Amino acid sequence: MLNPISLAFKEAKKEKRPALLTYTVAGDSSKKQSLEILKEISNYADILEVGVPHNTPVADGGQIQTSAYRAIKNGIKMNDIFKIVRDFKKSKNSKPVIFMGYYNMIFQYGENNFLKKCKKSGVNGLIVVDLPWPENKIFSKKCKKNSINFIQLLSPTTSNKRLKSITKDSHDMIYYISMLSTTGGKLKVSPKKILANYNKIKKISPKKNCVIGFGITEKTISNFKNTDGLVVGSQICKEITRSLSNRQNPVINVSKMVNKLRKKIS
Amino acid sequence: MKLKKGIPVIDQGDRLGFWGGKFGGNFVPETLKKPIEDLEIQFNKLKNDKNFIKERDKYFKNWIGTPTRFIKLDNLTKHVGGAQIWSKVVSDANGGAHKIYNATVHCLLAKRSGKKVIIGDTGAGYAGKMLSMAAKKFGLKCKIFMGAKDIKRQQPNVKAMKKNGADVVPVYSGSQTLVDAVSECMRYWVANCDTTAMCVGSTVGPAIFVRICGWSTSQISRELKVQLINEFGEVPKKLKLYNCVGGGSSSFGFWNEFMDYDKKQVEFIGVEAGGPTKSKRHAAPLTYGSKIGILHGAAQYVNQNGDGQIEETESISAGLDYPGISPLHCFLKDTKRARYTAASDEEALKAYQIVTKYENLRPSLEPSHAFFVALKESKRFSKDTIVIINSCGDAYKDRGILEQKLGKKYVKSN
Numbered sequence: 217m218l219n220p221i222s223l224a225f226k227e228a229k230k231e232k233r234p235a236l237l238t239y240t241v242a243g244d245s246s247k248k249q250s251l252e253i254l255k256e257i258s259n260y261a262d263i264l265e266v267g268v269p270h271n272t273p274v275a276d277g278g279q280i281q282t283s284a285y286r287a288i289k290n291g292i293k294m295n296d297i298f299k300i301v302r303d304f305k306k307s308k309n310s311k312p313v314i315f316m317g318y319y320n321m322i323f324q325y326g327e328n329n330f331l332k333k334c335k336k337s338g339v340n341g342l343i344v345v346d347l348p349w350p351e352n353k354i355f356s357k358k359c360k361k362n363s364i365n366f367i368q369l370l371s372p373t374t375s376n377k378r379l380k381s382i383t384k385d386s387h388d389m390i391y392y393i394s395m396l397s398t399t400g401g402k403l404k405v406s407p408k409k410i411l412a413n414y415n416k417i418k419k420i421s422p423k424k425n426c427v428i429g430f431g432i433t434e435k436t437i438s439n440f441k442n443t444d445g446l447v448v449g450s451q452i453c454k455e456i457t458r459s460l461s462n463r464q465n466p467v468i469n470v471s472k473m474v475n476k477l478r479k480k481i482s
Numbered sequence: 483m484k485l486k487k488g489i490p491v492i493d494q495g496d497r498l499g500f501w502g503g504k505f506g507g508n509f510v511p512e513t514l515k516k517p518i519e520d521l522e523i524q525f526n527k528l529k530n531d532k533n534f535i536k537e538r539d540k541y542f543k544n545w546i547g548t549p550t551r552f553i554k555l556d557n558l559t560k561h562v563g564g565a566q567i568w569s570k571v572v573s574d575a576n577g578g579a580h581k582i583y584n585a586t587v588h589c590l591l592a593k594r595s596g597k598k599v600i601i602g603d604t605g606a607g608y609a610g611k612m613l614s615m616a617a618k619k620f621g622l623k624c625k626i627f628m629g630a631k632d633i634k635r636q637q638p639n640v641k642a643m644k645k646n647g648a649d650v651v652p653v654y655s656g657s658q659t660l661v662d663a664v665s666e667c668m669r670y671w672v673a674n675c676d677t678t679a680m681c682v683g684s685t686v687g688p689a690i691f692v693r694i695c696g697w698s699t700s701q702i703s704r705e706l707k708v709q710l711i712n713e714f715g716e717v718p719k720k721l722k723l724y725n726c727v728g729g730g731s732s733s734f735g736f737w738n739e740f741m742d743y744d745k746k747q748v749e750f751i752g753v754e755a756g757g758p759t760k761s762k763r764h765a766a767p768l769t770y771g772s773k774i775g776i777l778h779g780a781a782q783y784v785n786q787n788g789d790g791q792i793e794e795t796e797s798i799s800a801g802l803d804y805p806g807i808s809p810l811h812c813f814l815k816d817t818k819r820a821r822y823t824a825a826s827d828e829e830a831l832k833a834y835q836i837v838t839k840y841e842n843l844r845p846s847l848e849p850s851h852a853f854f855v856a857l858k859e860s861k862r863f864s865k866d867t868i869v870i871i872n873s874c875g876d877a878y879k880d881r882g883i884l885e886q887k888l889g890k891k892y893v894k895s896n
């Protein structure tokens with residue numbers, strides 16, 4: 217049986233489009249609201265990345281930092297985040313969930329405890345920004361044993377040799393970082409170049425679903441229709457910030473935005 | 483966990499960069515793996531290259547001005563009435579603090595690798611000031627990340643950076659201090675690592691930065707060993723080396739040459755920042771038993787909550803105001819080679835008053851922490867005990883704070 221993440225890619229492929237992955241921060245701007253956002257956007261997105269906010273994020277740009285600090289300020293705790301996922305997974309329209317965060321949060325929870333809790337709450341995959349290969353070898357094996365996808369990251373600086381080793385150790389999904397940037401940077405590399413790197417990865421590892429993230433927005437997304445999947449994060453976080461400062465409802469605005477994103481790749 | 487003899491501590495990490503199997507490492511985004519590996523290859527080669535060592539020593543001697551003085555503090559010795567009190571006046575170094583050694587080495591490395599820009603973090607402003615000086619000297623563009631709170635409280639150093647042509651980028655996130663400056667600097671490197679070199683201002687960060695910094699500041703103890711032998715004919719039988727500990731670069735450099743001596747002969751005492759007496763926030767993870775966590779790419783003892791969020795710290799000394807600590811010091815603590823304790827804001831100020839009253843020496847607020855503990859403990863020691871405090875920074879940068887806390891008379895002579 218295919219795991220839910222692979223299944224989501226398969227469904228998107230049937231419709232001849234990339235899977236749409238969204239990133240929102242758990243607890244932004246409140247526990248309740250972030251759950252509502254997940255429920256709403258799962259009408260349009262295929263896989264939901266849930267950001268685990270951390271207060272010293274070394275790879276996140278301004279928009280995601282703002283979301284993360286807002287969530288932490290509102291008192292979000294690791295156990296609340298698990299609960300948000302559990303509640304979301306009970307809703308009728310739920311989609312696969314991938315946690316994205318920093319290793320210290322897992323380390324403090326205890327790797328085994330963390331994975332147990334992931335399984336119980338319905339988390340399907342993990343992206344750990346600061347646990348690269350080969351440091352992640354043991355932990356990614358543990359994830360596999362628990363039927364949780366450990367998603368390896370690749371970047372433009374990844375050498376060919378590394379690329380081969382990393383894809384070999386990866387599970388069903390890999391994540392290509394489009395450019396040298398923190399999250400939220402403007403796309404500073406041409407789509408052609410990004411796709412060339414993407415195709416290189418697909419050639420080495422044709423069976424794995426490869427998504428592209430960083431710099432993907434309403435403006436740029438339609439350049440990447442011939443891929444397995446696309447991640448939009450900072451633009452959504454920015455929309456939450458914008459809605460809050462305009463006293464509008466972030467749930468409605470974000471849902472509209474994700475709907476539009478989906479249309480652009482359908 | 484064991485400290486090995488005959489191998490430099492910076493080279494005692496395992497294949498993945500962990501000291502004692504658990505401190506340090508490389509918890510970095512994939513994008514940084516390549517530039518870090520490049521830097522590792524370059525440094526491992528150059529640190530054994532005679533020409534490179536010669537080049538380093540040339541700049542250390544002619545530009546930084548080595549050796550810095552090793553002086554007896556006669557009046558303090560008399561006043562305290564116990565051990566002999568000495569100081570290694572590292573603030574003699576060009577720029578006024580030990581941060582110049584690491585900055586110079588990073589610029590030499592950046593030059594050789596063809597980078598045109600170098601970036602760095604700073605708390606007290608010394609790491610930034612020194613990097614801006616070295617960058618100017620070696621023709622590199624320079625960008626310094628500094629917490630907005632620190633920009634306010636360390637103005638003399640900010641002015642110096644700007645005068646040297648550096649771009650000072652204020653960081654407004656979190657506590658607006660060193661911890662946030664380091665994060666922002668690392669983020670900038672993630673986005674620009676193809677053209678830009680990064681210097682981390684202390685023995686913290688991914689393992690290679692810990693090693694380069696420790697290697698650079700070890701100049702301090704290399705000099706001191708020679709000076710001790712000149713003065714006493716040998717390394718004294720009872721020697722105690724006191725140093726403040728923020729990230730841990732000055733203390734590590736002050737101790738490195740003496741690592742293999744029995745601690746009964748050469749004892750290392752690290753003094754962390756305890757913060758205001760009334761505050762629960764401190765910057766002393768080793769003294770107050772913080773748990774191991776990951777901060778800025780390395781596993782270390784770090785102030786954090788149960789979830790793993792890094793906690794804000796509070797200290798009068800911007801240079802010590804950091805929730806984590808070098809993996810090297812975690813290793814020295816757990817192998818029991820060094821002993822760690824803390825001094826409060828008030829105690830550091832008191833020590834500054836005493837030192838400036840009795841001696842023609844003006845340690846900045848960071849080394850004033852070490853002076854407090856050294857003076858307190860020296861009373862109990864025998865007369866043949868040699869106590870040395872690393873006076874690793876000059877108080878000029880602290881004028882504003884000293885005037886506000888102690889009144890004008892303490893800054894007049896500046």
Ligand SMILES: Cc1ncc(COP(=O)(O)O)c(C=O)c1O
Nearest residue numbers: 684728729730731732801848875
């Ligand atoms: C004068 C001085 N001493 C000490 C420190 C603390 O850093 P470290 O422990 O790396 O020496 C600083 C840092 O800015 C400093 O400026």
